[in-house]
Amino acid sequence: xxxxxxxxxxxxxxxxxxxxxxxxxxxxxxxxxxxxxxxxxxxxxxxxxxxxxxxxxxxxxxxxxxxxxxxxxxxxxxxxxxxxxxxxxxxxxxxxxxxxxxxxxxxxxxxxxxxxxxxxxxxxxxxxxxxxxxxxxxxxxxxxxxxxxxxxxxxxxxxxxxxxxx
Numbered sequence: 001x002x003x004x005x006x007x008x009x010x011x012x013x014x015x016x017x018x019x020x021x022x023x024x025x026x027x028x029x030x031x032x033x034x035x036x037x038x039x040x041x042x043x044x045x046x047x048x049x050x051x052x053x054x055x056x057x058x059x060x061x062x063x064x065x066x067x068x069x070x071x072x073x074x075x076x077x078x079x080x081x082x083x084x085x086x087x088x089x090x091x092x093x094x095x096x097x098x099x100x101x102x103x104x105x106x107x108x109x110x111x112x113x114x115x116x117x118x119x120x121x122x123x124x125x126x127x128x129x130x131x132x133x134x135x136x137x138x139x140x141x142x143x144x145x146x147x148x149x150x151x152x153x154x155x156x157x158x159x160x161x162x163x164x165x166x
Contacts, residue, residue: 001117005035009042018043019053026057029122033058033146034115034153041157051150058121062142065125066135090130097127104133105141112145115152121145 005025012021022045026036033054040050076086096118099107112124121142128138 001031001035002038004031005038006042008035009039013043018045019049022050023053023057026054027060030120032120032122033149034120037150037153037157047154047158051154055146055150058146059143062121062125063139065122066129066138066142069126069129070132089126093123093126093130096123097131100124100127100133101131105137108133108138108141109144109148112142113148113152115149115156120149 008025008028008031009021012024016024018040021043022036022040025031025039026033028035036054036057037050040047040054045053073086073090076082096111100111101107103110108124108128111119111127112121124142124145125138128142133141
């Protein structure tokens with residue numbers, strides 16, 4: 001993930017503000033808030049500025065995923081060339097859904113909040129939508145997970161990474 005963050009930081013950094021770079025990175029699947037906070041640390045954006053920007057960037061896609069992804073997938077499943085990708089995305093997301101299915105709310109919070117590969121707000125929202133978790137319950141769980149990820153990644157990015165780099 002760090003190589004992707006560095007690539008986006010270097011590629012976008014020459015054209016747009018540091019704050020917009022971390023906002024965009026925080027919206028990208030896979031990178032999300034975790035990548036945004038790493039980029040913010042690398043770009044030396046103060047943590048007090050970076051955290052709200054990264055949270056907002058990570059939260060923006062969540063309600064759209066929860067509300068519309070099933071209908072979008074349903075439409076695209078039968079489109080030649082895209083249908084296979086959609087089925088693969090669904091299968092991959094559902095393959096990670098055991099803890100969410102078993103513990104629902106707290107499973108979703110932990111899935112979004114613990115910074116491991118393949119977890120985060122995008123995948124958590126996708127799984128919640130595919131499992132038809134109640135919207136209010138899902139949005140609250142994802143927001144709590146984002147808060148948890150923010151604390152963990154702030155410590156890692158500005159604490160440990162900051163001590164190593166700077």
